[in-house]
Amino acid sequence: MARGLExxxxxxxxxxxxxxxxxxxxxxxxxxxxxxLNHGGMIMVGAYLGWYLHERAGIDPYLSLxxxxxxxxxTGVVIYGGLVRYLPRGPAGGVQSLLLLFGVWLVLRNVAYLxxxxxxxxxxxxxxTKAVVVLGSALSLNRLIVFALAAxxxxxxxxxxxxTYLGKAIRAVAQNADSCRVAGIxxxxxxxxxxxxxxxxxxMAGLLLGTLxxxxxxxxxxxxxxxxxxxVLGGLGSVLGTAxxxxxxxxxxxxxxxxxxxxxxxxxxFVLLVLVLIFRPGGLFGQRVLG
Amino acid sequence: xxxxxxxxxxxxxxxxxxxxxxxxxxxxALPYVVALSPYDHNQLTLAFLFIATALAWxxxxxxxxxxxxxxxxxxxxxxxxAARALQMQVAPFWVPWLLGGLVAGAxxxxxxxxxxxxxxxxxxxxxxxxxxxxxxxLTYWQGFTGGASxxxxxxxxxxxxxxxxxxxxxxALVAIASYAIRNSRLGLGLLSIKSDVEAAADVGxxxxxxxxxxxxxxxxxxxxxxxxxxxxxxxxxxxxMFGFDRSISFVLMAVIGGVGxxxxxxxxxxxxxxxxxxxxxxYPQLYLGLYGLLLVLVVLFEPLGISGLIFRVARRLRPHxxxx
Numbered sequence: 313m314a315r316g317l318e319x320x321x322x323x324x325x326x327x328x329x330x331x332x333x334x335x336x337x338x339x340x341x342x343x344x345x346x347x348x349l350n351h352g353g354m355i356m357v358g359a360y361l362g363w364y365l366h367e368r369a370g371i372d373p374y375l376s377l378x379x380x381x382x383x384x385x386x387t388g389v390v391i392y393g394g395l396v397r398y399l400p401r402g403p404a405g406g407v408q409s410l411l412l413l414f415g416v417w418l419v420l421r422n423v424a425y426l427x428x429x430x431x432x433x434x435x436x437x438x439x440x441t442k443a444v445v446v447l448g449s450a451l452s453l454n455r456l457i458v459f460a461l462a463a464x465x466x467x468x469x470x471x472x473x474x475x476t477y478l479g480k481a482i483r484a485v486a487q488n489a490d491s492c493r494v495a496g497i498x499x500x501x502x503x504x505x506x507x508x509x510x511x512x513x514x515x516m517a518g519l520l521l522g523t524l525x526x527x528x529x530x531x532x533x534x535x536x537x538x539x540x541x542x543x544v545l546g547g548l549g550s551v552l553g554t555a556x557x558x559x560x561x562x563x564x565x566x567x568x569x570x571x572x573x574x575x576x577x578x579x580x581x582f583v584l585l586v587l588v589l590i591f592r593p594g595g596l597f598g599q600r601v602l603g
Numbered sequence: 604x605x606x607x608x609x610x611x612x613x614x615x616x617x618x619x620x621x622x623x624x625x626x627x628x629x630x631x632a633l634p635y636v637v638a639l640s641p642y643d644h645n646q647l648t649l650a651f652l653f654i655a656t657a658l659a660w661x662x663x664x665x666x667x668x669x670x671x672x673x674x675x676x677x678x679x680x681x682x683x684x685a686a687r688a689l690q691m692q693v694a695p696f697w698v699p700w701l702l703g704g705l706v707a708g709a710x711x712x713x714x715x716x717x718x719x720x721x722x723x724x725x726x727x728x729x730x731x732x733x734x735x736x737x738x739x740x741l742t743y744w745q746g747f748t749g750g751a752s753x754x755x756x757x758x759x760x761x762x763x764x765x766x767x768x769x770x771x772x773x774x775a776l777v778a779i780a781s782y783a784i785r786n787s788r789l790g791l792g793l794l795s796i797k798s799d800v801e802a803a804a805d806v807g808x809x810x811x812x813x814x815x816x817x818x819x820x821x822x823x824x825x826x827x828x829x830x831x832x833x834x835x836x837x838x839x840x841x842x843x844m845f846g847f848d849r850s851i852s853f854v855l856m857a858v859i860g861g862v863g864x865x866x867x868x869x870x871x872x873x874x875x876x877x878x879x880x881x882x883x884x885x886y887p888q889l890y891l892g893l894y895g896l897l898l899v900l901v902v903l904f905e906p907l908g909i910s911g912l913i914f915r916v917a918r919r920l921r922p923h924x925x926x927x
Contacts, residue, residue: 346724347723347724347725347727347728349724349727349728395899395903398903399902399903407668407670407723407724407862408902408906409724410670410723410724410727411670411854411858411898411901411902412898412899412902412903414672414854414895414898415894415895415896415897415898415899415902416895416899417895418851418891418892418894418895418898419892419895419896419899420895421891421892421895422888422889422891422892422893422895423892425888425891426888426889426892530847533731533735533847534735536728536731537728537731537732537735540725540728540729540732544725573743575739575740575742575743576739576740576743579735579736579739579740581732582729582732582733582735582736583736585718585729585732586714586717586718586729
């Protein structure tokens with residue numbers, strides 16, 4: 313029983329990070345109708361960024377989050393303005409942006425490989441192995457901090473989307489871009505901002521993931537898949553839906569470790585995806601992603 | 604009305620048929636006429652296989668517009684099923700290939716039936732999951748795949764040499780199938796699904812059946828190619844068969860050649876094989892990034908790849924007739 317509670321707690325802590333990671337993908341899809349296949353690439357970039365700043369400049373990984381946000385945002389703006397903007401949208405164009413962003417991902421991987429080799433790296437701080445006791449079970453201090461930061465960022469994002477003019481404009485463009493043009497909203501600018509925000513979220517999530525798990529240049533493929541499962545399950549445009557979906561995924565994953573051999577846990581995300589597609593293709597909350 | 608015209612179906616253009624027969628005859632005779640070095644023999648055989656896989660990938664990725672980043676799963680599953688059957692040595696060596704193809708097609712159907720209701724980008728991400736999950740599970744399933752050390756296959760040098768022709772005939776069949784699918788009701792159905800899936804369903808196209816069938820066929824062909832590929836090297840191991848690079852290579856061949864065109868992916872495969880040889884020899888640590896760059900450039904500047912360039916030239920030469 314105590315073991316079960318411990319696992320549940322660790323699932324909740326993981327879910328915070330998953331929700332934030334997935335929100336970046338969902339935001340870009342909701343507004344631009346483009347699946348950012350480079351999401352995994354930016355998660356990998358975030359992890360390496362945190363590692364590099366910690367190793368070379370001695371900056372605490374959690375303090376370098378703002379740097380990751382700025383770098384991620386700038387990269388997103390460049391990718392949108394330099395590449396994605398020129399592609400057609402809609403059903404026929406989806407494939408093109410997909411292939412293009414996949415190409416960008418491959419390039420980023422290769423750059424990381426050349427720069428940092430293919431070896432596994434990890435961000436190790438003085439407090440990496442510290443634990444605190446919560447409700448009678450020992451929890452890693454790192455995981456608690458990551459959860460708090462991810463939750464804080466999600467709340468901040470929600471406030472941005474619901475309480476500011478920019479957020480309202482972003483939501484309006486997601487609903488109907490043509491009407492927004494008529495109403496005098498600079499839709500192109502909103503697209504640029506949204507792509508930047510989504511990419512920044514992925515980069516920050518990558519940095520936080522890097523403090524918990526080892527990574528190498530191929531890091532991010534599994535995270536992309538998990539983000540995708542969460543977006544399908546949780547629907548678009550709802551922070552709550554995303555959070556609940558992230559919790560479901562985290563619980564399934566954490567308990568799968570109990571039942572399955574370790575190498576099979578990598579396949580859990582995919583199995584969950586197929587189950588979701590068969591039984592709840594419309595997701596649980598918010599705007600349907602499919603059909 | 605000439606009489607010979609009655610003997611070929613009306614959707615088959617005589618020009619295409621002539622080029623096809625000529626190409627097959629020349630390639631068939633090539634090793635008898637010219638003394639091919641083992642290296643060239645090797646490259647041609649592999650090129651036949653990769654052209655076939657690129658064409659088959661294009662059935663689902665191009666005709667139906669469902670880009671798969673997970674075809675390495677079928678390549679590997681087909682390869683390993685064939686390898687296990689070959690090791691038993693109870694049937695002629697081509698029976699295991701067919702068996703591998705059937706297993707791979709069935710495997711494709713198993714994951715494809717639920718995921719094909721996803722359209723476009725979402726289907727593609729699901730296929731990344733399929734590829735990764737298959738790779739993980741089969742790499743650790745030592746009883747079937749032999750784990751990281753792989754399996755050795757009983758293929759002698761003479762049979763290995765003759766695989767050139769088997770690969771060639773296999774390619775010929777796949778090329779005929781590509782042309783037939785494109786011009787059949789199935790091909791039209793896929794085209795309508797690609798353009799607008801709801802409209803297609805409304806006018807009575809069996810959306811689920813068409814997509815399932817074409818994924819099965821595509822998976823089966825790629826699976827057979829996996830079996831021949833493994834036979835050619837007399838050896839098979841999971842990281843080579845299931846690697847992410849493998850899946851990317853199928854996508855890239857089709858994109859370079861022209862996604863959705865009938866024979867473009869074949870051209871793309873030829874370019875890809877040559878390019879890969881050059882890159883591995885000269886810039887082994889850059890090839891992944893260069894593939895990525897190539898994808899970006901093709902998508903930005905010529906979405907139909909080499910076929911798009913050919914169409915442009917053709918249009919310039921015959922301005923009064925539409926080339927496409």
